[in-house]
Amino acid sequence: MWRLIKVILFTVLLAALALVIYSYAGPIFFPEDFKAPAEQIILPVELDT
Numbered sequence: 001m002w003r004l005i006k007v008i009l010f011t012v013l014l015a016a017l018a019l020v021i022y023s024y025a026g027p028i029f030f031p032e033d034f035k036a037p038a039e040q041i042i043l044p045v046e047l048d049t
Helices: 002-029
Strands: none
Touching: none
16 A cells, blocks of 8 residues: 555656646746747727726
8 A cells, every 4th residue: 555655655746746847847848838829819808897
């Protein structure tokens, strides 16, 4: 049972580390995935006054 808990904990830590590495290195290697949308959105706003 203890071995299973250690494997699950190791997998979770490895996944968290991979997510942190992707968030820092992702914009360098995959810039298209991290770009903001380039279209302008104009919506009318009605204020209750």
